[in-house]
Amino acid sequence: MPLPQQMRHVDLQSFGGPEVMQLATGPVPQLRPGEIIVKVEAAGVNRPDVAQRSGNYPPPKDASPILGLEVAGTVVALGEGVSRFTIGDKVCGLANGGGYAEYCALPEGQALPFPEGYDAVKAAALPETFFTVWANLFQMAGLTEGETVLIHGGSSGIGTTAIQLAKAFGADVYTTAGSAEKCDACRKLGAKRAINYREEDFVEVVKAETQGKGVDVILDMIGASYFEQNLSALAKDGCLSIIAFLGGAVAEKVNLSPIMVKRLAVTGSTMRPRTAEEKRAIRDELRDQVWPLLANGAVAPVIHSVMPFDQVVEAHRLMETSSHIGKIVLDLR
Incomplete structure (x- = not known):
């Protein structure tokens, strides 16, 4: 099934407080070698997103300018050289940007399968932290x-x-x-x-x-x-x-x-400037040593709030109060 040409995403017209964010329509990300396109079902909200929105944490030159560093959803397209995943797989991953959107490009080496028994919201609360x-x-x-x-x-x-x-x-x-x-x-x-x-x-x-x-x-x-x-x-x-x-x-x-x-x-360290090889090495160790702990319940994400995609402004306001315990997740389903 071909990808749509357009998607909803969070747009920044300028840097500033949460109110500078608004939903907009724009092109679906281009598929590059070594990447997968994920139809996003949930996206995590993190402090680096707040810093980027405020103008204090610019994305790498080759990354999407759209906010969002962690997503979970369904693989809908495979770039050249991708071998670990297939269309229809449920994955979560650490994005270089572009997570606050209906579709997100993920490097294959930064994506992981949903832990056994997890849905998109729980899986989206994992990658960045x-x-x-x-x-x-x-x-x-x-x-x-x-x-x-x-x-x-x-x-x-x-x-x-x-x-x-x-x-x-x-x-x-x-x-x-x-x-x-x-x-x-x-x-x-x-x-x-x-x-x-x-x-x-x-x-x-x-x-x-x-x-x-x-x-x-x-x-x-x-x-x-x-x-x-x-x-x-x-x-x-x-x-x-x-x-x-x-x-x-x-x-x-x-x-x-x-x-x-x-x-x-x-x-x-900060995660964003790390090389693709460094992030892949972290991914591999998480898959081998931590994902079994998630599957058996020994470790689990703590989720404070799950908010609809169109409440992204409220999600950032909550993040900035520091009153939450655990993760804030946007639900795009």
Whole structure:
């Protein structure tokens, strides 16, 4: 069945607040070698989408300018060289852009089958957070069984994913969150201790919980305002992995001596600039090591809200309140 010429998508007339987004009609993406076209049934909403809408996170030159980094739906076209999927397959994937649309082009190496028992909404809640957590927490920071980890923003989409994966792979998990309700949700997901950062000093709590040692790994999305405290909370040979700058990107008058004294490593990354080969490697490890955990229920996405496609403005407003626990998903079905 031939693809339509036109599709609905979210259009940005300018950068700014959520109200700059509107539904529009435009051409279906062109199929390129190594890509599949997915008829989108659900799309995840993520912080990078908010940053791009605000003008602070431009897409790569060869990527769609349409917002949206994760989708789930049905394969409707195969590009030259695609061998892993066939027409009609149910897939979710990490898009380089273009997810807020009825059709989205996905590189084959960034697509995965729906986990067993999953529908489009649950599957759409997976790619962006699972790719990010796996790459930063396990590949780069090297979290392993028996270690301790502090996850900031534990009630976010990234946080709820990181807590579950760290716990599933045998780590002791500590986390920060901004309310009693969020802390309770983090404990239910497997956190050994959830720290309400509005009421407690997370460095003091971590030191007390680890008998003064500190944690082996910190996954941080706050950045500058937590940098010195994070160094203090790490154990010897620990690793700080920075994935966002919600608390600023420039840290001034920071005491760096703990990096030398405790032999600390500081790392970080964003997903979008990674090469196709790097993303394929992450995809392959997720498929082999994490997808079985999703299929058997050991790990599952936490979904706060499912909203119709035409409520994308409201979805972004909700994201910006930070009142949600888990993922926000747009339903295009």
